[in-house]
Amino acid sequence: MWFDRINWPDIGTALSQTLSMVSVSLVLTVLIGLPLGILLFVTGKGQPFARPLGYGVLSFVLNIIRSVPFIILLIVLMPVTVLITGTSLGIRGVIFPLVVGTSPFFARLVETALREVDRGVIEASLAMGASPVQTIFRAVLPEALPGLIAAVTVTAIVLVDYTAMSGAIGGGGLGDLAIRYGYHRFQTEIMLVCVVVLILLVQLIQASGNSLVSHFSRR
Amino acid sequence: MIRLQAITKSFAPKRGAPPVLHGIDLSVGKGEIFGIIGASGAGKSTLVRLINLLERPTSGEVFIDDQRITDAKGAELHELRRSIGMVFQHFNLLSGRTVAGNVAWPLELAGRLTRAEIAAKVTALLARVGLADHAQKYPRQLSGGQKQRVGIARALANDPKVLLCDEATSALDPQTTGQVLDLLQEINLELGVTIVMITHEMDVIRRACDRVAVLEKGRVVEEGPVAAVFLHPSHPVTRALVREAEGDGPLETGGIIGQHLRLTFTGEGAHKPVLGGIARDYGVDFAILGGRVGHIRRNPYAQFSISLTGGNGLGAVAALQAAGVAVEVIGGAAAASLPTGIATRPERHLHVV
Numbered sequence: 001m002w003f004d005r006i007n008w009p010d011i012g013t014a015l016s017q018t019l020s021m022v023s024v025s026l027v028l029t030v031l032i033g034l035p036l037g038i039l040l041f042v043t044g045k046g047q048p049f050a051r052p053l054g055y056g057v058l059s060f061v062l063n064i065i066r067s068v069p070f071i072i073l074l075i076v077l078m079p080v081t082v083l084i085t086g087t088s089l090g091i092r093g094v095i096f097p098l099v100v101g102t103s104p105f106f107a108r109l110v111e112t113a114l115r116e117v118d119r120g121v122i123e124a125s126l127a128m129g130a131s132p133v134q135t136i137f138r139a140v141l142p143e144a145l146p147g148l149i150a151a152v153t154v155t156a157i158v159l160v161d162y163t164a165m166s167g168a169i170g171g172g173g174l175g176d177l178a179i180r181y182g183y184h185r186f187q188t189e190i191m192l193v194c195v196v197v198l199i200l201l202v203q204l205i206q207a208s209g210n211s212l213v214s215h216f217s218r219r
Numbered sequence: 220m221i222r223l224q225a226i227t228k229s230f231a232p233k234r235g236a237p238p239v240l241h242g243i244d245l246s247v248g249k250g251e252i253f254g255i256i257g258a259s260g261a262g263k264s265t266l267v268r269l270i271n272l273l274e275r276p277t278s279g280e281v282f283i284d285d286q287r288i289t290d291a292k293g294a295e296l297h298e299l300r301r302s303i304g305m306v307f308q309h310f311n312l313l314s315g316r317t318v319a320g321n322v323a324w325p326l327e328l329a330g331r332l333t334r335a336e337i338a339a340k341v342t343a344l345l346a347r348v349g350l351a352d353h354a355q356k357y358p359r360q361l362s363g364g365q366k367q368r369v370g371i372a373r374a375l376a377n378d379p380k381v382l383l384c385d386e387a388t389s390a391l392d393p394q395t396t397g398q399v400l401d402l403l404q405e406i407n408l409e410l411g412v413t414i415v416m417i418t419h420e421m422d423v424i425r426r427a428c429d430r431v432a433v434l435e436k437g438r439v440v441e442e443g444p445v446a447a448v449f450l451h452p453s454h455p456v457t458r459a460l461v462r463e464a465e466g467d468g469p470l471e472t473g474g475i476i477g478q479h480l481r482l483t484f485t486g487e488g489a490h491k492p493v494l495g496g497i498a499r500d501y502g503v504d505f506a507i508l509g510g511r512v513g514h515i516r517r518n519p520y521a522q523f524s525i526s527l528t529g530g531n532g533l534g535a536v537a538a539l540q541a542a543g544v545a546v547e548v549i550g551g552a553a554a555a556s557l558p559t560g561i562a563t564r565p566e567r568h569l570h571v572v
Binding site for chain 2: 118120121123124125126127128129130131134138139142143145216217218
């Protein structure tokens, strides 16, 4: 291995592409997945707005998306991606499938985090005259905050994983670089560096997620 | 104040699930501390939740201050619930908010007071429940008794007319239970808040309540002033609950000679030297078969089961009654030889207290 053959600026560019894909998709995933997760929670069995039919339909659709392997979802969604963003390539082309791929996953995590909230707290809130909407936004969500932060952390890591995969269809980023140079051009050292950078990135995300969770959990 | 009328409750009436409550008729007077006692599964949690409509009756009506509230919805329902505080067995505090934040919560939800007014009210409420020094702590830093004090302060935040206590002391140790019951009585006395308390412990009823209803399999099997129900329980379930509180089994008097009587002394009479004097005057002898002494709320009572032998038994009984002692025949010699006006079990003896 010759580390002097590594083009560090390339790695830097790829890292910044990965970071922007992860951060933009993460924000959009939270914006879409959080309401979906709340919807799953409130329409679920035994909840204030229990709607078995609505819950069933939503749950079914989300499960279908979650069943499709991400690499296949990338390809299947290409025509839609082109319609929405004008291209299926680069960072712009990859954010839409990333958000579609992770939102259902995040929504499930949100649903689980909200279900973890003590039912007694919900009952207390209703008993003191809170409306169901107040109960969800002023009791359930704040109480679930540590769980929600953990869900965002896990989702961010899944996004790092998915951005690497999207490299295969021209998405850019560290995954793309690793495959193009490390695999197709047999520059194993570039693959190695990319993997090390990804490992560090994931560790960093997990560590900061953990410290936020412990800061906000007062149970 | 609170009136439940012909209430039945079934959780899945369409699927033919057996009702949890059958034909409950209860009324709770203003300023009263009303206890509802029963074993777990008797339906008492469901019953107390009908009062703030956390549960809706399958049939029957709920009245508060003579207003029918059975179908209250939306804003009306939220307003109603603000006038009824609730305290829970497991406190149900928000773990992410401080003690002060928890007490402020119902005030924030109501949205009538400014931030400064809320802060002032929270300070006053915390002082009332003795937690002024803990305002900035989080619930997990508190003991069980302190958590329940936060729960009580929170329940009082919107100046409720009624306080519902759902097994409020069941998760607490005996000493803390006493302190929380004292606090509730103080609140009842000073603020005139009507309190409905559910519990499975007769001790809680004896120490804190004015009246009690005994619930068994969704029916009220006995109801009345605590002294009457506690000292002269008529239903087997009530007797079992009383015995449990006394830590004693049923009295076995099979082989013991003489007339078996139960004497109940209440109020001032509980401390008078009546028994020895009457034994001398009427030449009777007595053996004590069982007994208990204590207080019902602040009133002393003493209750003895005795066997009476020799001398002028009838005279002695009459003298006991004249001295204000409630006398019941519980066995032994034939009850027919006794003067009328002495109750025999299981009839309820009513002239107590």
